[in-house]
Amino acid sequence: MVNLLFWKTPRAAPPKVPTDTVIPLHAFDDRPINKSIQLLFLMRFDDVLDPEKLRSSLEKLLAREGWCKLGARLRLNSKGKLDYHVPASYDRETRPAIAFSHLQYETAIGEHPLASRLPRPDGLSDRPALVCEPDTFKSLMRRPDGPTSLDDYLYRDEPQLGLHVVSFTDATLVSLNWPHTLLDGMGRRELLRAWMAVLDGRDDDVLPFYGYDHDPLVDLGLSPDAGAEKFKMAEHLMSKWQMTLYGVRYLWDLVWNREEEAKMVCLPAPFLKTLFESTRADYAASLADAPTANGKPAPPTFLSEGDIISAYFSRAMTQRLPKTSTQTVSVMNAFGLRGTFLPADRAYVANAVWGVFTLFTVRELATQPLSALAGKVRHTIAEHGTREQLEARAAFLRSQGADMSSMLDMYGDAGMMLLTFSNWTKGRFFETDFSAAVVEKAGEGADSKKPANYHRGRPSYIQPCGYVQNFSMRNSFPVIGKDNAGNYWLVGTLRKGEWAAIEEMFKTNPNGKVV
Structure with missing residues (x-):
């Protein structure tokens, strides 16, 4: 009787359309973690943009050869794998290329009860700051009945790309929604770059779409030279037993510490200038004082901004832990494969990211400069991010019985803390230029004062958030990038209460020096 009361009719996929082209998802797309994440991506423009120009230019892009794949519908095949069903053509009324929605407010953005709370880079202090909880603004980033899980794409004839525009008298919020199976951070950059070209009337500048019906990364690790080098992280690969123990600890933490907090962080430009210069100067001095290595490759001489930021936040995460702890901290930096394996004159709009792991102890993070x-971090990326090492890694994992879609390898030990960083700075999202859609106005709204980082037709604020099933985003830090005034923005998700120690570091030791 109880079963009858709670019985639900199973959801059925929409009927197949005979004219659709069916294409299997690429191996790096059809991964469990990607299937668990539905992303929302908001850009605030302090200009009035024409929503129809934004919509029609994106639809025009998705009508092009190859690019039409981005309007495909997701379906499960008989083997439980994902397929794209690409319509022969798109129609706004029956099968649109994108899911478009628009809200119009006849007020300034500063007069809207929620949108007025979006962060502005005005009056920034000289130290990092927590500026908001990005999930607060989800209702501004999607239509009310928009997808929140992979099932919503599988069991509705739902376009994978959603475009949600919220218009005010002096500003416009433009949000994209998509399942992570569709594309990664640099895939989003390729999409935006092509969209801008169409919006500007530069159709010839749109790069050809690469990998429409073939997976260019599926044979990674199978080349004759793949075993030429030994995989240098092999000894740190977690065994099945270690993964099991780590998983038990992970689940235990989620059960007993269920609440999480995502926070947007702003690293102001003046603070970063000092941090970058001092860290690089200290690093150069340490290299000058270091003894000459015997037969070993010289360490990298340059530190990227991303290296410093990931090290800075890795240190921040140890503020609450004993400085003598030998617990392993595995710092994973997302590493893009496009520059190594894919042609630069083609647009690869999919997922092409692996992780490079740097192993520390809590004591190292707390006590070393x-x-x-x-x-x-830089040494690990330089050493393990080569074509030879990536091929060796894939070959090694294949020898362990993995295929490309299941190569979710982790490095460290069962008792480690895992921190993940995904740096989107190379995507240059703050340089997204929608000036061709700006509506020229004689007057402006009450909130007409432009933010400090204003640039016509470009976003002044960007934030991601989303919906996650079956796992947690805890201890992850997507770095959104650098805005037009040189401020860095990132978002982190931590267990509830853990932000307090980091905020205290921002106040008392903002440069992250050893104390």
């Missing part, structure tokens, strides 16, 4: 920590 920031320059040494950033140097270790």
Whole structure:
């Protein structure tokens, strides 16, 4: 009787359309973690944009050869894998290329009860700051009945790309929604770059779409030279037993500490200038004082801004832990494969990211200079991010019985803390230029004062958030990038209460020095 009361009719997929082209998802797309994440991506423009120009230019892009794949519908095949069903053509009324929605408010953005709370880079202090909880603004980033899980795409004839525009008298919010199976951070950059070209009337500048019906990464690790080098992280690959123990600890933490907090962080430009210069100077001095290595490759001489930021936040995460702890901290930096394996004159709009792991102890993070920590991150990326090492890694994992879609390898030990960083700075999202859609107005709204980082037709604020099933985003830090005034923005998700220690570091030791 109880079963009858709670019985639900199973959801059925829409009927197949005979004229659709069916294409299997690429191996790096059809991964469990990607299937668990539905992303929302908001850009605030302090200009009035024409929503129809935004919509029609994106639809025009998705009508092009190859690019039409981005309007495909997701379906499960008989083997439980995902397929794209690409319509022969799109029609706004029957099968649109994108899910478009628009809200119009006849007020200034500063007069809207929720949108007025979006962060502005005005009056920034000289130290990092927590500026908001991005999930607060989800209702501004999507239509009310928009997808929140992979099932919503599988069991509705739902376009994978959603475009949600919220218009005010002096500003416009433009949000994209999509399942992570569709594309990664640099895939989003390729999409935006092509969209801008069409919006500007530069159709010839749109790069050809690469990988429409073939997976260019599926044979990674199978080339004759794949075993030429030994995979240098093999000894740190977690065994099935270690993964099991780690998983038990992970689940235990989620059960007993269920609440999480996502926070947007702003790193102001003046603070970063000092941090970057001092860290690089300390690093250069340490190299000058270091003894000459015997037969070993010289360490990298340059620290990127991303190296320093990931080291800085890795240190921040140890503020609440004993400084003598030998617990392993595995710092994973997302590493893009496009520059190594894919042609630069083609647009690869999919997922092409692997992780490069740097292993620390809590004691190292708490006691070593920031320059040494950033140097270790850079050394790991330089050593393990080569074509030879990536091929060796894939070959090694294949020898362990994995295929490309299941290569979710982790490095460290069962008792480690895992921190993940995904740096989108190369995507240059703050340089998104929608000036061709700006509506020229004689007058402006009450909130006409432009933010400090204003640039016509470009976003002044960007934030991601989303919906996650079956796992947690805890201890992850997507770095959104640098705005037009040089401020960095990132978002982190931590267990509830853990932000307090980081905020205290921002106030008392903002440069992250050893104390």
